Amino acid sequence: MKQYQHPTVDQISLTCVLHALSDPVRLNYVQCLAKLTSEQPCGAIPTPVAKSTMSHHLRVLREAGIIHIRTEGTQSMTSLRLHDLEEKFPGVLDSVLKAANSTTSVEEV
Amino acid sequence: MKQYQHPTVDQISLTCVLHALSDPVRLNYVQCLAKLTSEQPCGAIPTPVAKSTMSHHLRVLREAGIIHIRTEGTQSMTSLRLHDLEEKFPGVLDSVLKAANSTTSVEEV
DNA sequence: TTTAATGTTTTATGGATGTCGAACAAGGGT
DNA sequence: ACCCTTGTTCGACATCCATAAAACATTAAA
Numbered sequence: 001m002k003q004y005q006h007p008t009v010d011q012i013s014l015t016c017v018l019h020a021l022s023d024p025v026r027l028n029y030v031q032c033l034a035k036l037t038s039e040q041p042c043g044a045i046p047t048p049v050a051k052s053t054m055s056h057h058l059r060v061l062r063e064a065g066i067i068h069i070r071t072e073g074t075q076s077m078t079s080l081r082l083h084d085l086e087e088k089f090p091g092v093l094d095s096v097l098k099a100a101n102s103t104t105s106v107e108e109v
Numbered sequence: 110m111k112q113y114q115h116p117t118v119d120q121i122s123l124t125c126v127l128h129a130l131s132d133p134v135r136l137n138y139v140q141c142l143a144k145l146t147s148e149q150p151c152g153a154i155p156t157p158v159a160k161s162t163m164s165h166h167l168r169v170l171r172e173a174g175i176i177h178i179r180t181e182g183t184q185s186m187t188s189l190r191l192h193d194l195e196e197k198f199p200g201v202l203d204s205v206l207k208a209a210n211s212t213t214s215v216e217e218v
Numbered sequence: 219t220t221t222a223a224t225g226t227t228t229t230a231t232g233g234a235t236g237t238c239g240a241a242c243a244a245g246g247g248t
Numbered sequence: 249a250c251c252c253t254t255g256t257t258c259g260a261c262a263t264c265c266a267t268a269a270a271a272c273a274t275t276a277a278a
Contacts, residue, residue, distance in 0.1 A: 001274080002226080014208050015131050022128035023266080043224065050268050055226055057266085074224045074275045089211075091204035099123050099198035110244085111256080132236080152254065159238050164256055166236085183245050183254045221278070228271080235264070242257075248250085 004062060004069045009084050012065035017089065020064035021096055025049055026057050030066060031100050033080050041075035066093075113171060113178045118193050121174035126198065129173035130205055134158055135166050139175060140209050142189050150184035175202075 021027050025047060032045045047054050058078065061067045065084065070077045085093045130136050134156060141154045156163050167187065170176045174193065179186045194202045 014205070014212055015133050015136060018127050018136075018205070019131035022124050022131050024124050025266085027124060027127075041224080049266085051225065052227080052269075053267050059226090060265095071225095071274090074222095076225060089204070089208035091200060092208050095198070095200035095204050096123070096127070099201050102198075103123055134236090150254080158236085160255065161239075161257080162237055168256090169235095180244095180255095183252095185255060219278100221276100223276075224274085226271105226273075229269090231267085233265085233267105235262100237261085237263100239260095240258085243255085244253105246251100246253080248252095 002071050004071075006062060006068060006081075007065045009065075009088050012084070012088050014089060014092075016064040017066060017085070017092070020060050020066055023057065023060075025054075026061055027096075027100055029054075029057065030061065030080065031097060033067065033078060034082075034097050039070075039077045039079040041072075041077055043075065111180050113180075115171060115177060115190075116174045118174075118197050121193070121197050123198060123201075125173045126175060126194070126201070129169050129175055132166065132169075134163075135170055136205075136209055138163075138166065139170065139189065140206060142176065142187060143191075143206050148179075148186045148188040150181075150186055152184065 021030065029045055029047065033040060036044075042051075042054060042058060049057070058067065058069065058076070062069050065081060065088075068079050068081050070079075080093075082093070130139065138154055138156065142149060145153075151160075151163060151167060158166070167176065167178065167185070171178050174190060174197075177188050177190050179188075189202075191202070
């Protein structure tokens, strides 16, 4: 049973969050996760890259404090840390997601 | 008299904006620019890097559509494209600047 | 106990990026 | 004319980063 390391709220850095969201593949994943509103295994969200690459992206998102990853059986359940991010940086994730939805459709990537 | 190239509003990309803001030096510059509320020459804002490096950073900010650069005499006047960004991605720059001010003091960098 | 499913880690690679010094360009002031 | 100020550009360098194949780990299912 793999245990994942997550930053605490006060360890979350703005530049790290922005950097994590600045990649199209990662932003699209976060966008999908927000739309689905519930915990999702990595594989449930279609991506244009290899699974090893996706594993790397999810690690970046996790270490930035944007998503939470939890093991359940063979799959990794991912969820947005909405509350934590809103507490730390009010409005940021929200406006970014709105902006993402206004320009890119989820299926494009 | 040097002429600078700026993206139009519909050419501005969210991932490019986020990437531009994800660098501490650039974010700090934007933060200062927002505080001063008026057009500023590059040199008016203190930075921890060489001027050639700063020139590169300002280019990234300009090409992302975050700042406008205009030549006046020997100096380059920089200003935030607040209106354009608000039109394209409502709330994004605003919340990011608020978040930046809540964690990093301008003088630190 | 095999076999399949789901991710992670490792290793490698090509491209982008932040950094700086030196040379250059252009204006203003003396 | 000369120099100073202010930036830009170029070349170089070290580092980071997105990508993927291959091997591995773990759990579920047959």
